[in-house]
Amino acid sequence: MRTNGVFLFVCFIIVLTFSSFVNIEENKPSKKFVVVLDAGHGGKDPGNLGNGYREKDIALKIVLAVGKELEKNPNIKVIYTRKTDVFVDLFVRGKIANKANADLFVSIHCDSHTSQAYGAGTFVLGTHRNQTNFEVAKKENSVIFLEDDYEKNYAGFDPNSPESVMSILLSQEEYLDQSIQLAGLIQNNFANKLKRKNRKVKQAGFIVLHQTVMPSVLVELGFLTNKREGAYLNSKAGQNEMSIAIRDAILEYKNTIDKNVTDFNSIAENDQPIQEIANNVKFKVQIAASSKELDTKPYNFKGLETISRQKEGNLYKYFYGNTISYEDAKTLEEEAKKKGYTTCFIVAYKDEKKIPLIDALKSTAN
Incomplete structure (x- = not known):
């Protein structure tokens, strides 16, 4: 017993x-999805003062409204570069995002012009397509002259020099695809849901985006110098509409990322292993996307060899490796990450045509 x-x-x-x-x-x-929201200007830097409105105040109100909405999602952590009317150095804003290991960085601004120009636009870091884009970036970048020790903090960067701006672009290239994806979602909401004039997704050399190491966008909500648009952006209704449009875009971006991970895991957890390919499917690792056509030599890609380049639209995409084995592709992905391409990812091609990775994995699971 x-x-x-x-x-x-x-x-x-x-x-x-x-x-x-x-x-x-x-x-x-x-791990929560971390979004860093950056209200442009602040403190001794008012931003533009079109029609007597203050850019720093409008940007802050919209950032706080976006953050309040995102914080309702328990899987999202929101971090602010500022929550009050204080001056924050541009390089410090980037440090805040990098220290948080953020998944997204969204900087909010308002535009100005000598004419009655109007409309909303979203920028990613990249080559200036024209003088207008350069002028927009120059206005935002000139904030560094208000900072102490700006020459030391920005290594001689000159916002007034196109050559100086061009020199900062390569650091964000591996995040360009994701940045463009988010920017496109924001612009789609502005144009289609709110019927704002669509100034589209553009590339320019904003130094605040250069300081970050994650997908990053800078939103120009509209022109305070335009009487009608300035009044709209300064109104509670306008600020609410714009903040909801930005919130929805961020949530849609996150949902897309989550769905890709879920679909991938459903295949990876299949009881039977993924087999070698026998149907003309090959895997590569995308390590960068750029508006520049770079020579595919190891010195341009941190010593990595077997680099290929493909043009898609206005972008050149760069890939590491080329294999029929998904397991080998995962090894290549790890090698690229160790070299510093932390956001690289595997892509699949069938008969030299890009196909969704999930379809390639399904075709190889027996």
């Missing part, structure tokens, strides 16, 4: 221990 009692006690302890392990695993918090 005593033996049975001991046996039952041991079984109870084993079950209790196992249950605790299961609960620990179930309750283990997953």
Whole structure:
């Protein structure tokens, strides 16, 4: 009888221990999606003062409204570069995002012009397509002259020099695809949902975007110098509409990322291993996207060899490796990440045509 009692006690302890392990695993918090919201200007830097409105105030109000909405999602963590009327150096804004290991960086601004120009636009870091884009970036970048030790912090960067601006562009290239994706979602909401004039997604050399190491965009909400648009952006209704449009775009971007991960895991967790390809499917690792056509030599890609280049629209995309084995592609991806391409990802091609990775994986699972 005593033996049975001991046996039952041991079984109870084993079950209790196992249950605790299961609960620990179930309750283990997953990494939240981190969004850094950056209200342009602030403190001694008012931004533009079109029609008497203050850019720094409007940008802050919209940032706080976007953040308040995003914080309702328990899987999102919002970090602000400023929540009050204070001056924050541009390089510090980037440091805040990098230290947080953010998934997105969104900087909010308002535009100005000597004419009655109007409309909303979203920028990603890149080559100036024209003098107008350069002038927009120059206005925002000139804030560094208000900072202490700006020459030291920006290594001689001159906002007034196109050559100086061009020199900062390559650092963000590996995030360009994702940045353009988010910018496109924001612009789609501005143009289609709010019927704002669509100034489209553009590239320019904003130094605040250069300081970050994650997908990053800069939103120009509209022109305070335009009487009608300035009044709209200064109104509570206008600020609410613009903040909801930005919130929805960020959520849509996050949902797309989450869906890709879920679809991938559903294939990767299949009981049967992924087999070698016998149907003309090959895998590569995309490491960068650029508006520049670079020579595919190792010195341009941190020593990586077997680099290929493909033009898609206005962008040149750069890939590392070329293999029929998905397992080998994963090894290549790890090698690229160790070299510093932390956001690289695997892509699939069939008969030299790009196909969704999920379709390639499905075709190889037997």
